[in-house]
Amino acid sequence: MxxxxxxxxxxxxxxxxxxxxxxxxxxxxxxxxxxxxxxxxxxxxxxxxxxxxxxxxxxxxxxxxxxxxxxxxxxxxxxxxxxxxxxxxxxxxxxxxxxxxxxxxxxxxxxxxxxxxxxxxxxxxxxxxxxxxxxEVFYRCANRTQKQMRGKIADVLLEFSDKIFNTKYFNMPLTQEEIGNLVDVTRESVSRVLTEFEKDGIIKIRGRNIEIKKRESLLMISTKG
Amino acid sequence: MxxxxxxxxxxxxxxxxxxxxxxxxxxxxxxxxxxxxxxxxxxxxxxxxxxxxxxxxxxxxxxxxxxxxxxxxxxxxxxxxxxxxxxxxxxxxxxxxxxxxxxxxxxxxxxxxxxxxxxxxxxxxxxxxxxxxxxEVFYRCANRTQKQMRGKIADVLLEFSDKIFNTKYFNMPLTQEEIGNLVDVTRESVSRVLTEFEKDGIIKIRGRNIEIKKRESLLMISTKG
DNA sequence: ACAATATTGTGATACACATCACATTTAGAT
DNA sequence: ATCTAAATGTGATGTGTATCACAATATTGT
Known part of the structure; x- marks a missing residue:
């Protein structure tokens, strides 16, 4: 080779x-x-x-x-x-x-x-x-242990949008179970929080496709956890 | 020099x-x-x-x-x-x-x-x-996020006894607030769990001095967290 | 196209721990 | 020895999320 x-x-x-x-x-x-x-x-x-x-x-x-x-x-x-x-x-x-x-x-x-x-x-x-x-692991750990579930899930959405896909529309490659394993939240709670974010107009979900509609709101939720 | x-x-x-x-x-x-x-x-x-x-x-x-x-x-x-x-x-x-x-x-x-x-x-x-x-940080983070507070506090006691001081009697150099910051538990809860462990005869506390009386119990609590 | 499996959604309930306020004890400084 | 500050102890209450069971939907394999 x-x-x-x-x-x-x-x-x-x-x-x-x-x-x-x-x-x-x-x-x-x-x-x-x-x-x-x-x-x-x-x-x-x-x-x-x-x-x-x-x-x-x-x-x-x-x-x-x-x-x-x-x-x-x-x-x-x-x-x-x-x-x-x-x-x-x-x-x-x-x-x-x-x-x-x-x-x-x-x-x-x-x-x-x-x-x-x-x-x-x-x-x-x-x-x-x-x-x-x-x-990076130190900071991730601090976030995982101190933030509440909405803040952590907001972090996940922001990470996929801002750092991984670099776009506000993306196909989420992780299942809700996997998202839960990433931020120490049960898949039921992940489901509820994502539904809540959609209801609040922060994101739009179409199957696996996610659109970040209110990035500032997510940033705020991330910060206030 | x-x-x-x-x-x-x-x-x-x-x-x-x-x-x-x-x-x-x-x-x-x-x-x-x-x-x-x-x-x-x-x-x-x-x-x-x-x-x-x-x-x-x-x-x-x-x-x-x-x-x-x-x-x-x-x-x-x-x-x-x-x-x-x-x-x-x-x-x-x-x-x-x-x-x-x-x-x-x-x-x-x-x-x-x-x-x-x-x-x-x-x-x-x-x-x-x-x-x-x-x-090590990966494993610590997994423990911190998944174990419950008794398991985490048991871990702290075991770490001081087994890895830091290498003895079952030692003077705890950390305040309860600091122990709490190490395992993401409030100082009130640290106080309650230590008192519970003493009540159960697992440890003996004299001021800052701690004696591990039932190491196996701590190991079990650590594992079952 | 259909069946099986995986994933997600939902409601009800329980649990683990935080929070708050204050009292008591211990340690440190003078 | 005394005073001050820090640390710890305690009780009552509230909160956030997990758990459980099951239904509905989506995906994958044949």
């Missing part, structure tokens, strides 16, 4: 720092796999032997909590998946599942380690990524 | 990988500060110009949440403080405060970056640390 990584136009910021020779090495130790919605990309409990890079699509990071599944966060391409669990442990400590069709590059962990050793700019970018995501 | 780092017997695992020349460089860019209970070691909102290494003592990582302060976790020496916020952002995204007397080494960030570039074994250890702590 020569030149694929060199010609790839969705390289990570870290991979962009690699020299030709290193890119070539990457190409020989990299395989691209396509996934459909619901496919497991990384499995909690399995051995971690690859670094996964989401080239396009959406995925969800989820773990088994003390009582039920917790959705840690939604990840949007392009980005590395599972860096903490790939390096932090020999066994995957969480799962990553495709939320719709996705393309993932799997890089052999030894080759990745070699690159970490040989290119300090690459390593620096990877470390930056680890730092940023850990900070 | 020569030789101090070389002679230090509480080096981090990462620092243990450094060569003599690198250790010397560290010594010239490192200063040790003592803190008392309540002192701010890292301040949310301030510029991050140093890497902090907790040589001994206890500290708490805390952030300002949407409604009130959240205690992210208690850290026990020896370990780096604030790596994610030091590298992830120019401004500290969270605070670290001494929970009792503590000694902290502050390392100039440029010197630290130099070491990251020059010693890949050092960098590898730092990355391992980042990965492990991110995974």
């Amino acid at each position: 020569n030149n694929v990584c060199k010609l790839c136009n969705i390289k990570s910021k870290a991979a962009a720092k690699l020299k030709d020779e290193e890119i070539e090495r990457l190409s020989f130790n990299c395989t691209m796999v396509k996934f459909v919605k619901g496919d497991a990309i990384i499995k909690q409990g399995a051995f971690s032997t690859n670094v996964a890079y989401l080239r396009n699509g959406l995925a969800k990071i989820h773990i088994t909590g003390p009582y039920h599944e917790q959705l840690v966060r939604i990840v949007k391409a392009p980005c590395y998946l599972g860096l903490p669990t790939t390096f932090g442990d020999k066994i995957n400590q969480y799962s990553v599942t495709a939320v719709d069709t996705a393309e993932v590059c799997f890089i052999d962990i030894s080759a990745f380690r070699y690159l970490l050793k040989s290119n300090t700019d690459f390593t620096h970018e990877i470390m930056m990524e680890l730092c940023r995501t850990e900070l | 020569n030789n101090v780092c070389k002679l230090c017997n509480i080096k981090s695992k990462a620092a243990a990988k450094l060569k003599d020349e690198e250790i010397e460089r560290l010594s010239f860019n490192c200063t040790m500060v003592k803190f008392v209970k309540g002192d701010a070691i890292i301040k949310q909102g301030a510029f991050s110009t140093n890497v902090a290494y907790l040589r001994n003592g206890l500290a708490k990582i805390h952030i300002t949440g949407p409604y009130h302060e959240q205690l992210v976790r208690i850290v026990k020496a020896p370990c780096y403080l604030g790596l994610p916020t030091t590298f992830g952002d120019k401004i500290n995204q969270y605070s670290v405060t001494a929970v009792d007397t503590a000694e902290v080494c502050f390392i100039d960030i440029s010197a630290f970056r130099y070491l990251l570039k020059s010693n890949t074994d050092f960098t590898h250890e730092i990355m391992m640390e980042l990965c492990r702590t991110e995974l």
